[in-house]
Each structure stands twice: as C-alpha cells, then as structure tokens.
Amino acid sequence: xxxxxxxxxxxxxxxxxxxxxxxxxxxxxxxxxxxxxxxxxxxxxxxxxxxxxxxxxxxxxxxxxxxxxxxxxxxxxxxxxxxxxxxxxxxxxxxxxxxxxxxxxxxxxxxxxxxxxxxxxxxxxxxxxxxxxxxxxxxxxxxxxxxxxxxxxxxxxxxxxxxxxxxxxxxxxxxxxxxxxxxxxxxxxxxxxxxxxxxxxxxxxxxxxxxxxxxxxxxxxxxxxxxxxxxxxxxxxxxxxxxxxxxxxxxxxxxxxxxxxxxxxxxxxxxxxxxxxxxxxxxxxxxxxxxxxxxxxxxxxxxxxxxxxxxxxxxxxxxxxxxxxxxxxxxxxxxxxxxxxxxxxxxxxxxxxxxxxxxxxxxxxxxxxxxxxxxxxxxxxxxxxxxxxxxxxxxxxxxxxxxxxxxxxxxxxxxxxxxxxxxxxxxxxxxxxxxxxxxxxxxxxxxxxxxxxxxxxxxxxxxxxxxxxxxxxxxxxxxxxxxxxxxxxxxxxxxxxxxxxxxxxxxxxxxxxxxxxxxxxxxxxxxxxxxxxxxxxxxxxxxxxxxxxxxxxxxxxxxxxxxxxxxxxxxxxxxxxx
Numbered sequence: 192x193x194x195x196x197x198x199x200x201x202x203x204x205x206x207x208x209x210x211x212x213x214x215x216x217x218x219x220x221x222x223x224x225x226x227x228x229x230x231x232x233x234x235x236x237x238x239x240x241x242x243x244x245x246x247x248x249x250x251x252x253x254x255x256x257x258x259x260x261x262x263x264x265x266x267x268x269x270x271x272x273x274x275x276x277x278x279x280x281x282x283x284x285x286x287x288x289x290x291x292x293x294x295x296x297x298x299x300x301x302x303x304x305x306x307x308x309x310x311x312x313x314x315x316x317x318x319x320x321x322x323x324x325x326x327x328x329x330x331x332x333x334x335x336x337x338x339x340x341x342x343x344x345x346x347x348x349x350x351x352x353x354x355x356x357x358x359x360x361x362x363x364x365x366x367x368x369x370x371x372x373x374x375x376x377x378x379x380x381x382x383x384x385x386x387x388x389x390x391x392x393x394x395x396x397x398x399x400x401x402x403x404x405x406x407x408x409x410x411x412x413x414x415x416x417x418x419x420x421x422x423x424x425x426x427x428x429x430x431x432x433x434x435x436x437x438x439x440x441x442x443x444x445x446x447x448x449x450x451x452x453x454x455x456x457x458x459x460x461x462x463x464x465x466x467x468x469x470x471x472x473x474x475x476x477x478x479x480x481x482x483x484x485x486x487x488x489x490x491x492x493x494x495x496x497x498x499x500x501x502x503x504x505x506x507x508x509x510x511x512x513x514x515x516x517x518x519x520x521x522x523x524x525x526x527x528x529x530x531x532x533x534x535x536x537x538x539x540x541x542x543x544x545x546x547x548x549x550x551x552x553x554x555x556x557x558x559x560x561x562x563x564x565x566x567x568x569x570x571x572x573x574x575x576x577x578x579x580x581x582x583x584x585x586x587x588x589x590x591x592x593x594x595x596x597x598x599x600x601x602x603x604x605x606x607x608x609x610x611x612x613x614x615x616x617x618x619x620x621x622x623x624x625x626x627x628x629x630x631x632x633x634x635x636x637x638x639x640x641x642x643x644x645x646x647x648x649x650x651x652x653x654x655x656x657x658x659x660x661x662x663x664x665x666x667x668x669x670x671x672x673x674x675x676x677x678x679x680x681x682x683x684x685x686x687x688x689x690x691x692x693x694x695x696x697x698x699x700x701x702x703x704x705x706x707x708x709x710x711x712x713x714x715x716x717x718x719x720x721x722x723x724x725x726x727x728x729x730x731x732x733x734x735x736x737x738x739x740x741x742x743x744x745x746x747x748x749x750x751x752x753x754x755x756x757x758x759x760x761x762x763x764x765x766x767x768x769x
Contacts, residue, residue, distance in 0.1 A: 203243070203246060203247070205261060210239045210272075214238070234377075235272060241609075244605045245369045245484075247608070248372070251601035257300065260300045263294065266290075271286070280329060283325055291319070294314060294370065309361050310364060312361075313361035317359075324345030325342065334393075347382070350379055350382035350440070352406070357724075359429050362429070363428060363432075369484070375428075375480055377476070379432065380475065394451050404441070408441065410440070411561065411566065413434075415567070416564075417707055418431040419571055419704075420699075420708045421708065422496075425483075425486070428482055435479060446464045463540050463632070466624060466633055466637070474521065478522060489504050489508065498692040501579070503582075505580045510603065519573045529617060532620060574695075578690065579690060614652060621642050624641055
C-alpha cells in the first residue's frame with residue numbers, strides 16, 4: 192500500500208509539472224502578461240489548476256494503464272501549453288495535433304468500444320480541421336483579412352460554436368470523466384482565449400459580428416433545450432457545454448461589435464461584456480469541470496446510459512451530497528457561487544441595455560428571449576440530474592463498481608479543489624477586477640455592482656456554514672438518525688417513490704421537446720446537420736459512379752478532379768500574393 196501511494200505521488204508530480212511548466216515559462220519570459228497576453232495568462236492558470244484536479248480523479252478510479260494515462264496527460268498539458276505560447280507560428284497547429292493525439296494514451300485506461308472509438312475520432316476530426324485553418328492563418332501575412340477569417344473559422348470549429356458543435360456530444364458520450372472535465376475546462380476555452388488575443392484587438396467588418404451574434408444566441412437556446420430533454424447524462428452535459436460556450440462567444444461578439452464605437456454608451460456596454468466574458472469563463476471552466484467529474488464519475492459506476500436508470504446512485508459513493516452538488520449549486524445561480532456572479536451580472540447588463548435609446552438596443556433585445564430561455568433550461572438540466580442522482584434513494588438491487596477509501600480520498604480532493612474556486616472567487620471578485628488588464632474596462636457603477644455581489648456572496652456562504660454546523664450538532668444529539676430522502680415521505684425508504692430525472696422534462700416534452708428531440712432521445716437539429724454534411728460528402732461518390740463497382744474510367748475522373756482542385760488551390764495562393 193505504501194509503495195502504491197508513493198507511485199501515485201510520483202505520477203501526480205509529473206502531471207503537475209507538465210501542467211504548471213508552461214505557466215512558469217510565460218511568467219518568466221513575457222512582460223506583457225498583464226496587458227496584451229493577459230488571456231494567455233488566464234488560460235495557462237486555469238490549465239495548471241484543472242490539470243492537477245483531473246489527474247487526482249484518474250488516481251481515484253482508473254483501474255489499469257495508469258502509467259500510459261500519466262504519460263498521456265504529461266504530453267497533453269505540455270502540448271496545450273505550447274499552443275498558448277506559440278503565437279502565430281507553425282508550432283501552433285503542430286502542438287494542437289500533438290495535444291489531440293495524446294488523448295489516445297489518456298483513453299487507454301478505459302475499455303475501448305464503439306463509443307470510445309467514436310469519441311476519439313470526433314475529437315481528432317475536429318482538431319484536424321481546426322488545425323488546417325490555423326495553419327492557413329499562420330502562413331498568411333500579419334493583418335491579412337482573409338487570414339483573420341480563416342483563424343476565426345478554425346476557432347469556431349474547435350470551440351463547438353453553433354453549427355460547428357456536432358462533434359462535441361460524441362466526444363462526451365464515450366470519453367472518461369477526467370478527460371471530459373479537462374476538455375471542457377481547458378481545451379474548449381482555448382479557442383476563445385486565442386480569439387480574445389489575436390482577433391478581438393483588430394477592427395473586423397461589422398457584418399461578421401452581425402452574422403455571429405444571432406448564431407450564438409441560437410446556440411444558447413438550442414444547447415439549453417437539448418440538454419434539458421436528453422436522456423443520457425453525459426450528453427446532456429455536452430449540450431450544456433454548447434450553451435455555455437455560445438454564451439462566452441456572445442460576450443466576445445458584443446465586445447467586438449461595439450469596442451470601436453464612438454457612442455459612449457455602446458463603448459461602456461462593450462467594456463462591461465468584456466469583463467463578463469472572464470467571469471463566465473471561470474464559471475464554465477470550474478463549474479462544468481466539476482459536473483463532468485462528479486456526474487461522469489457516478490455514471491461510470493454502472494453500465495447504464497439513461498438518467499432514469501441512475502436514480503440515487505450518487506448515494507452509493509458514501510460522500511456528502513453537498514460536496515457533490517457544488518457544481519449544481521453554481522448552475523442553479525445560488526448566491527455565493529461563480530454561476531451567481533456570472534448570471535447576475537448578465538441580467539444587470541441587460542437592464543443597462545434597456546436603458547439605452549431604442550435605436551441602439553433594438554438589435555440586442557429580441558435575442559434576449561432565446562438567450563434567457565436557453566440559460567434557464569440549461570440550469571434546470573443540472574438540477575434535475577442532481578435531484579435524481581444524488582438525493583433520491585437507489586434501488587437496493589443496484590450493483591456498482593467498488594470504490595475503496597483510498598480512491599474516495601483522491602475523488603474528494605479533486606472535487607474539493609474545484610469547489611474552493613467556485614465558492615471563493617465570488618468573495619474576491621472586487622480584487623479581481625482591479626487587475627491592470629480589467630480595471631480600465633470597469634466603470635464606477637460596475638465596480639459598485641461587483642462589491643455588492645461579493646458582499647451578498649460572503650453573507651450567503653456564512654449563513655450556509657452556520658446551518659451546516661447547526662445540522663451537524665443536531666445529528667450528534669440524535670442517536671437513531673434515519674436515512675434522509677428528499678422525495679420519499681412518511682419515513683418510507685423504498686426506491687419506488689424516488690423521482691427520476693424525466694419527471695422534470697416530460698411535462699414539456701410534447702409541447703417543446705418534440706421539436707428538438709426525437710423518440711430515441713437524440714437531437715433532431717444535429718441529425719439534420721449530419722444529414723446535410725453526409726449528402727455533401729456523397730456528391731463525389733454519386734458523380735464518380737452510380738454503382739458500387741469500380742470502373743476503369745473512374746481513375747481518369749479521379750485524376751481530373753484532383754487536378755482541378757490543385758489548380759484552384761494554386762490560383763488562391765497566387766491571388767493572395769496580389
């Protein structure tokens with residue numbers, strides 16, 4: 192046992208160094224970390240923190256191939272750190288590809304099946320396509336408008352933007368929980384921070400932002416609704432990530448849309464959404480990672496894929512439901528959490544938008560209905576999963592994989608490390624916005640708003656701690672304390688009355704859910720997008736031959752098509768020089 196603990200510590204040190212080394216390098220060699228390279232500092236700081244938390248989850252339950260997983264994570268964090276540090280160089284797409292392929296080692300601790308292969312394939316495909324666009328941006332000269340658009344496309348694909356998101360649910364369905372948390376908390380925000388660093392400072396055509404704005408709003412609406420009605424908990428969290436990521440894009444789009452405006456009101460709006468972007472970024476990174484760690488971990492205990500089959504399974508861990516619910520409390524906008532800070536600030540900014548003259552706010556207001564609806568249903572997704580999985584009573588015949596005390600210790604440390612940020616960050620919020628990169632963008636009204644949020648958060652956390660202490664003292668006084676349940680009254684301890692997660696979504700399924708979810712519980716929107724992509728890819732096959740049999744003349748047709756595309760590519764390169 193002592194030898195195992197020693198090896199676990201050595202593995203943790205290796206992964207911790209690989210996650211922390213890029214941040215140390217940035218701080219030592221870069222003097223602009225509090226100015227233009229501030230988003231790089233934020234990304235690498237989050238990476239260092241979540242990188243270690245994710246590996247503690249590996250130590251908690253990975254039954255085999257821990258050495259391969261350790262090497263995979265060491266390569267993953269180092270390569271991703273190089274992606275942040277590379278700037279506009281060929282190292283960026285190369286490091287991104289190394290980051291993606293290192294996930295093969297990270298997945299080696301799980302049993303490979305159809306879902307795991309599809310998960311890896313979807314991740315590698317999205318990364319490969321994104322790397323192609325990033326390579327084109329690197330090769331084009333600085334300030335080139337086409338290069339900026341190519342960079343934008345690459346970042347939209349990699350971040351799961353509305354319409355480019357179809358790879359993300361497949362990744363979540365078959366990936367291990369620790370990897371999914373690392374992807375959601377670090378890898379998926381990398382494109383957003385790259386956009387902030389290399390695209391946002393440039394004055395782009397306003398038409399680009401006007402196209403992206405409604406797409407981001409629809410992505411929030413679609414992601415929230417689909418996550419609420421989906422039956423698989425890990426895929427529900429994937430669509431919830433799509434909703435959160437599109438909200439982050441919305442903040443960046445509004446920032447870029449008005450940052451060069453001569454109107455002082457619109458300039459203040461742009462600055463406020465710039466700060467909201469960072470607050471929501473921290474909320475997404477830590478709260479979503481926590482949810483994928485906790486819910487993904489619990490889902491792994493059994494071989495079921497449906498949320499209703501996982502009733503009460505969180506109770507079998509023998510851990511505090513309050514600790515396991517930290518991420519849910521954040522998405523429920525409980526005062527004192529990161530989610531409360533993010534959502535409350537967004538509502539506050541919408542009030543300021545209403546105060547603008549109607550000609551300036553008319554472009555933003557109609558979309559707010561879709562955005563509010565998507566955010567609300569996305570939050571209810573986490574609540575329905577938490578109520579059913581962590582508070583309801585499980586079936587007594589339910590068999591789960593064993594989780595000994597040593598593994599439970601690593602799981603507790605991992606979740607505690609994330610929950611600390613979720614509850615502490617709102618209290619130190621007034622100090623965060625005093626950073627040199629953010630202070631110029633916070634007006635006096637916004638600073639006062641953040642001070643009020645911090646006070647409410649501190650008061651809420653203090654009251655909750657007092658209630659917990661009182662509850663603990665009361666439990667010690669009661670000798671015969673029965674098991675508590677939120678959904679079984681009268682002291683009944685049977686699982687038959689436990690409430691499944693579908694109870695929350697079924698009443699709306701016929702009126703709203705049927706437009707977005709089919710009978711099998713899959714997304715209709717994604718089905719049509721995949722059908723469109725498949726039809727486009729099949730055009731070549733139909734053009735070459737109407738049968739499955741290969742003909743002699745097909746070879747000449749393949750060569751002709753290849754020549755046409757080669758000439759087309761060379762023409763683009765020649766025109767680019769002019």
